[in-house]
Amino acid sequence: MLKIDNLHAKVDDKDILKGLNLAVKPGEVHAIMGPNGSGKSTLGHVLAGRPGYQVTAGSATLLGQELLSMDTEERAHLGLFLAFQYPVEIPGVSNMEFLKASVDAVRESRGQESIDSVNFMKKAREICKEVDLDQNFLKRGVNEGFSGGEKKRNELMQMMLLEPKLCIMDETDSGLDIDALQVVARAVNAMRNAERSFVLVTHYQRLLDYIEPDFVHVLAGGRIVKSGDKSLALELEEKGYAWLEDAA
């Protein structure tokens, strides 16, 4: 699914990723943890193709295709989805309009016809229920006046509608109460299947109580310094990151 080799990247002339390696197979869930400023969010943005994030060395492929030379939207068409930590507002553009345009853009890139509005509406309403969002959110401006938790659930809704191959979730759990956390977990678990992979960037072990990862990695100093199974997350919860940062 995803293969990252010796990835180096900088933002504003500051080196953030310094030789990162990661391999994610179809159907796997990988959790990436690590101290603040270690490059966790940067990794997601570099893969998604955020302007201003400069790759200086290394490579990354998604489904066998070289990712880093593609435009941002082409990566999305290929099946990469990034759930944002801080989703921006787009005033006046209704959520519904935005979602349909997104779904249609992805379909178009695959040579499919645009989805018919009635079916789409029906599907969107169902997903609203699943992520515990009132249907009125479909009519409201994208993230306009949404609370932090509502924005996160809106990201989940988009993820469920777009049905991506690789979901990168950037601290989707931070700032959520326990009920909202369960909504996130429910969405991810419902979407888990043999063809879809997840990369969960998180600070806290508690998300992993609800979503069981296949692998846990520690990102420190721009590299993955330790990998393990879910027990690593518990160990980190207990010991913190300091003992690993020395290793980096």
Added chain:
Amino acid sequence: MSQQQIDRAISKEYAAGFTTNIESDTLPPGLNEDVVRFISQRKNEPEWLLEWRLEAYRDWLEMTEPDWAHVNYPPVKFNEISYFSSPKDHKDRPKSLDEVDPELIETYNKLGIPLHEQEALAGVAMDVVFDSVSVTTTFREKLAEAGVLFCSISEAVQEYPELIRKYLGTVVPRKDNYYAALNSAVFSDGSFVYIPKGVRCPMELSTYFRINEQNTGQFERTLVIADEGSHVSYLEGCTAPMRDENQLHAAVVELVALDGAEIKYSTVQNWYPGDAEGKGGIYNFVTKRGVAHRDSKISWTQVETGSAITWKYPSCILRGDNSVGEFYSVALTNNAQQADTGTKMIHLGKNTRSTIISKGISAGKSSNAYRGLVRMSPRAEGARNYTQCDSLLIGDRCAAHTFPYIESRNPSAVVEHEATTSKVSDDQLYLCQQRGLNAEKAVSMIVNGFCKEVFKELPMEFAMEAGKLLEVSLEGSVG
């Protein structure tokens, strides 16, 4: 221009007897009293209207071109313009769409303009038997049944002289401003609408206009009269760029809403904006104003995306008590375009109300200014105004300006003004692109969202087209 030349032009015209020899129907460039006389005579106008034009011309000579607007352009050479030109001969026009600039055709296709309308817009020579003719007749019959008068202003001068004489120049006086004076002297043609008492016009006055708009000329004059308790919605313009060789456009629009009447006037302006450097575009210097009598309402909605320079302030004089004025505007400038546009709400009557929603979008290296006046007169007891003025910037080489003028001479009047300036942010674009939209589609969606409050005021069919129009106008503004 020499006197001889004019004489020659005039005599040639007479020889042709008003009907044939289209070639000779264009006056040589230049402006003087004889040109004004020629135009009036050519249109077979009554003596009083000729006098009216001549006085306007004399006033114009005394006036100077306004320079307060936030726009820059080389001086207009008024003596290099031809002030009268009849429709071009068929043989000078493209014979089919194959002969028309492919870029123009591409734009039409993007806007989804039907083929026969494309031909009309591009000025393709067509036989008289043409789809729209029968359509037009049907409209005319339906309107006549309701007692609605809708024709060219030249026809109205002949058919309804008493209405023209009573109202022409009452809203925008001849001496109102430099361009209005020029228009009054040399106006070529335009539209006339009269809605009788208590009548609700049975259709949007639009499709008709759209098909017949060709060659109304650069000095267009429009007069809309809504008699007591009547209602009309009038649509002007077209979302497709018009092929046009005239650089200067100085139009005048006058609206009269008598007691309890309602006029909704919507404009989509998409004249040629010039190339990326601003060469060759239209100068659009327009005076639009309405007088609202007791309990009446005038609503202006405009989507301005064309022209190299736009200088335009559709205004309302709220003369009668309880009258209402509205102004909803989207003005978009790209490349080297310049716009100075806004409105004036003059509150004279008691409990008059006005709403101004202005959305300015600047892209490229363009400049976009909102200029608005809200005036509360001493007797405007309980008058209210609400103004919202938002600017959106795309890129970092464009400019947005806001010049609000507020004059309140009545302590009970309430004036509210809100203004914002925002940018299409990189983060918004990134979010859209991460969801699979390309940059152009993303910008157009963000801009459409920004304009939503105005678009919802447009008649349904236009709202859709206006969205697409913005998309086309913004091409090349990102990436």
